[in-house]
Amino acid sequence: MSHVFHRGSGLPTVARASGCELWDTEGRRYLDGAGGAIVVGIGHGDASVAAAIAEQLGRVAYAHGTMFASEQLEAYADELAPLLPLDDPRVYPVSGGSEAVETALKMARAYHLARGEDRWRVIGRQGSYHGNTRGALDVGGRGPLRRPYLPWLGLASHTLAAYEYRCPFPGTHPAGCGARYAEALEREILASPPGTVAAFVAEPVAGAGLGAAVPPDDYWPAVTEVCRRHGVLLIADEVMTGFGRTGRWFACDHWAVRPDILVLAKGAASGYWPLGLAVASGAVHDTIGSGGFTHGLTYSHHVVGAAAGRAVLRVLRERHLVEAAETQGKRLRAGLEARLGGHPATGDIRGLGLMLAVELVADRTTRAPFPRPRRVAEHAVAAARDRGLLLYSSTGGADGTDGDLVMLGPPLVVTDAEVDEMVELTAQAVEAATAS
Ligand SMILES: Cc1ncc(COP(=O)(O)O)c(C=O)c1O
Numbered sequence: 001m002s003h004v005f006h007r008g009s010g011l012p013t014v015a016r017a018s019g020c021e022l023w024d025t026e027g028r029r030y031l032d033g034a035g036g037a038i039v040v041g042i043g044h045g046d047a048s049v050a051a052a053i054a055e056q057l058g059r060v061a062y063a064h065g066t067m068f069a070s071e072q073l074e075a076y077a078d079e080l081a082p083l084l085p086l087d088d089p090r091v092y093p094v095s096g097g098s099e100a101v102e103t104a105l106k107m108a109r110a111y112h113l114a115r116g117e118d119r120w121r122v123i124g125r126q127g128s129y130h131g132n133t134r135g136a137l138d139v140g141g142r143g144p145l146r147r148p149y150l151p152w153l154g155l156a157s158h159t160l161a162a163y164e165y166r167c168p169f170p171g172t173h174p175a176g177c178g179a180r181y182a183e184a185l186e187r188e189i190l191a192s193p194p195g196t197v198a199a200f201v202a203e204p205v206a207g208a209g210l211g212a213a214v215p216p217d218d219y220w221p222a223v224t225e226v227c228r229r230h231g232v233l234l235i236a237d238e239v240m241t242g243f244g245r246t247g248r249w250f251a252c253d254h255w256a257v258r259p260d261i262l263v264l265a266k267g268a269a270s271g272y273w274p275l276g277l278a279v280a281s282g283a284v285h286d287t288i289g290s291g292g293f294t295h296g297l298t299y300s301h302h303v304v305g306a307a308a309g310r311a312v313l314r315v316l317r318e319r320h321l322v323e324a325a326e327t328q329g330k331r332l333r334a335g336l337e338a339r340l341g342g343h344p345a346t347g348d349i350r351g352l353g354l355m356l357a358v359e360l361v362a363d364r365t366t367r368a369p370f371p372r373p374r375r376v377a378e379h380a381v382a383a384a385r386d387r388g389l390l391l392y393s394s395t396g397g398a399d400g401t402d403g404d405l406v407m408l409g410p411p412l413v414v415t416d417a418e419v420d421e422m423v424e425l426t427a428q429a430v431e432a433a434t435a436s
Contacts, residue, residue, distance in 0.1 A: 012026070016045070017045055018044050018045035020043060020415070030385070030388055033409075034392035034408060034409050035411050036390075038355060040271045042315040042411065043411040048315065053272060064298075072306040073093065073303060076091075077091040079313055085257060088282025088283070089281060090279065090282065090285040091278075092301075094297055097237075100263045100277055101131045101139070101235075101237065103295060104201075104262075105135050105199065105235070106295050107261055107280050108198045111287050119197060121157065121192045121196045121198060122138075123158065123197060124139035124140060125141055125159055125160065125161035126160060127142060127161045127210045128141045128207075128209050129207055131239075134152055138154070140209070141209070157191070157192070159185045160181055161209075162215035162216065163213045164216060165213065165359060177218070178218025185226050198232065202235075204236055204252050205251045205254075207239070208392060208394040209396075210397050211351075211358075211359055212352065217255065220255040221255070233261060236263065239263055239265040242268065243316060244267065246325065248353070260281050262279040263277070263279075265277070269312050270312045270411075274305070275309050324414075329352070332408060332422065333349065333351070336426065337349055340358060340427050343434075345360045345364075346360065347361035347367055354410060355407075357405050358406050359397070360430065372395065372396075372402050377405060381393045381429075383428070383433050387425045391406045392407040393406050
């Protein structure tokens with residue numbers, strides 16, 4: 001009997017990992033098709049990152065964020081700042097994505113309060129995921145995750161996400177979809193009493209909830225304009241897409257989006273340390289004032305987290321991994337299209353860079369999803385694992401209950417041979433899971 005409150009039963013015990021591979025204690029090899037939950041960018045087992053963390057641990061392992069600044073964090077923020085898609089960015093490091101989202105939501109409220117406006121409502125998007133703490137869960141729009149906790153939620157409201165495979169404007173699609181999504185956001189803003197909406201939170205490219213759904217090019221300019229016109233801050237959640245994953249440093253860069261607040265985690269430290277970042281633009285930061293932010297976490301501004309983030313940044317640069325995400329992403333996508341594009345259960349293959357998803361459907365013509373009791377995504381993940389490939393999945397994207405997606409987001413160091421192996425094993429897993 002284990003004394004661990006596990007997240008699953010019958011899990012293999014991990015022993016070691018390197019590059020895109022993990023091994024369990026029985027010597028079984030797993031090809032990491034998803035970097036865990038699309039976390040590991042620089043690959044497993046990078047000795048230079050381990051050394052940088054150990055070096056900082058040996059010097060100072062911990063100093064409280066209200067008692068000390070640190071050279072390590074100053075250097076990390078200086079190196080990061082020119083890459084970030086915000087003007088004059090100010091980095092607030094925390095321990096993960098959900099904490100970063102909570103911090104961003106509080107920054108938005110603090111900003112408005114400092115300007116004398118009592119704005120509190122946050123608008124998220126249906127089907128989106130922003131984390132599992134209560135504020136993040138509330139702004140997220142994934143029904144199955146929210147359902148058990150609904151009595152604790154309800155301060156946030158939700159607008160349409162850009163989900164072009166199931167476009168909510170079929171009559172006019174694809175012309176003007178961006179403008180229609182923006183109108184829907186504006187209606188949601190106007191549904192709240194005047195001067196109450198503080199922020200709009202969205203992933204530039206949808207994460208697991210809607211399986212790497214890429215917005216049309218007219219989406220971001222249109223929704224940004226609506227936010228600006230109503231004094232609503234734009235919070236871009238790049239927890240999954242940040243640090244090269246989509247083939248640009250940040251997914252905002254694909255459309256020159258300049259958010260007021262940016263949320264990062266996952267690829268920031270690539271799994272080597274629990275690191276999240278809430279980044280305010282200079283204007284947001286200066287309005288709040290450094291001392292005027294009622295917030296704080298014991299492990300924020302962690303000096304070892306800064307060392308880990310800095311070392312990961314160096315590896316991303318030295319190994320040209322942002323460029324690799326674009327090149328290998330093209331190879332992976334082409335492989336999936338060639339191998340699975342004609343399969344009757346393949347509804348859509350989409351994504352950007354090395355963040356790709358295959359949406360599985362019962363009927364390609366009507367795009368009808370599989371009924372949830374068939375658990376197609378879960379079976380596909382299990383079939384892949386049986387073949388030695390780790391995939392990520394999500395369910396409920398189609399209508400809040402039904403909908404099956406498998407996601408690929410391997411470490412950006414993935415080789416050509418590993419990409420090809422991932423394609424073949426994913427195809428076999430999909431074939432096995434959808435065979436009637
Ligand atoms: C877009 C997005 N935001 C927030 C989170 C929450 O991050 P964490 O699990 O580190 O709390 C995730 C995690 O998957 C995510 O994908």
